[in-house]
Amino acid sequence: MKQYIRISILFLTIALASCTDVIDVDVQNAPARLVIEASLDWEKGTVGNNQTIKLSTSTPYFDTTTNSIVTGASVKVTHDADGAEFIFADQNNGNYTNDTFVPILDDSYTLEVIYNGDIYSATEKLMSVTDITDIVQSKDKGFDEEAIEISTIFTDPEEEENYYFFKFQRQGDLLPYLEVGDDEFVNGNEIDWWYEIEEDEYENIEPLAPGDVVAINFYGISDAYYNYMSILIEQTESDGPFSSTPVALKGNCINLTTPDNYANGYFRLSQVIRTSYTVQ
The missing domain is CATH 2.60.40 (Immunoglobulin-like)
Known part of the structure; x- marks a missing residue:
């Protein structure tokens, strides 16, 4: 009888194993969006004229493509008080650079990115930081x-x-x-x-x-960027059954041509202190 039970269990195990099927699940993919990493940081004690803006496109979560850099875009930042324009040159690697930027605390600047016929814009103030x-x-x-x-x-x-x-x-x-x-x-x-x-x-x-x-x-940051980062940090650190459901987080970069085709990322201007500490 014991032998019969063992044989029955063996056949049942084989039968269950043979019934294993691969199930293809359709995962909804959001449309690719322009990603604007425009953090203009003025380190205390420096001139602050060398700045870089990075452009890429979003990719599906399971996509193995690593090359999502954006080239061929037009990128400039305007000092709103006097209309001075700072053109960011395409380095053909997703980076757009400028070495003549003039940072002025508490002044407003406007970013303009033109890509694939769409004009993206964002305005932000250069925030100071205490010592x-x-x-x-x-x-x-x-x-x-x-x-x-x-x-x-x-x-x-x-x-x-x-x-x-x-x-x-x-x-x-x-x-x-x-x-x-x-x-x-x-x-x-x-x-x-x-x-x-x-x-x-x-x-x-x-x-x-x-x-x-x-x-x-x-860094010193604006109220708006504080709210943006608070949500972003909360979403990246949330886990467990009672965590909030992540939602699409929009930055301040607006598409003036096609509003629904908004960009991800943020245009931020900050004074920053960079230092380090060695643990004793």
């Missing part, structure tokens, strides 16, 4: 009492609303860690912005350790 007064490390501010965290300290200007964008990246890590913040509840105060890496054995992520070098980029 970093100190960078220290400790173990008493983060989520893990045993982990090292780095605190970037600065004083928020009292006379204005301010929005901040931080980019932290440990040397050797593939991707940076992004955060945005505002001064709604801390206006005019000293701010201690800490950064910690939590250990994750599954993802093979180690916390900060002595000798690690962390690059720190500190």
Whole structure:
């Protein structure tokens, strides 16, 4: 009887295995869109005249195509106060560059991209950033009492609303860690912005350790860009059954010719402080 049961189970297993079919699922693909990476950053202590704008096209999620660069577009940025134009030259690799850009804090600039007969436009103000007064490390501010965290300290200007964008990246890590913040509840105060890496054995992520070098980029940003990045960061970090459903995130680049064919990406102008810290 036991032998009969074993034989029956064997045949059932073979039968089930033989019934395995490959199912082709039709995945809905969105139309390819122009992607505009127009972050004009003026690093404190530099002239800020060398700037690059990157153009590419979006690709389907499962597409293995890596060459989505856009060439042959017309790209310029206009200083709205006096009409001065800065032409960005096509480098034939998706990059468009200009070495005569003149950054003026709190002034408005307009981006124009002409591609495939469509005119894309965006307007933004060049935002300032306050100075970093100190960078220290400790173990008493983060989520893990045993982990090292780095605190970037600065004083928020009292006379204005301010929005901040931080980019932290440990040397050797593939991707940076992004955060945005505002001064709604801390206006005019000293701010201690800490950064910690939590250990994750599954993802093979180690916390900060002595000798690690962390690059720190500190940007002043507009209210609109703060809202845009808040949604983007939330969507990229969300997981689990109760996370929000990702939605198409539109930037500020409008298609003046065919409004429905909007571009992805954002036109941002920021003053930035770039520095680094070596963990002790």
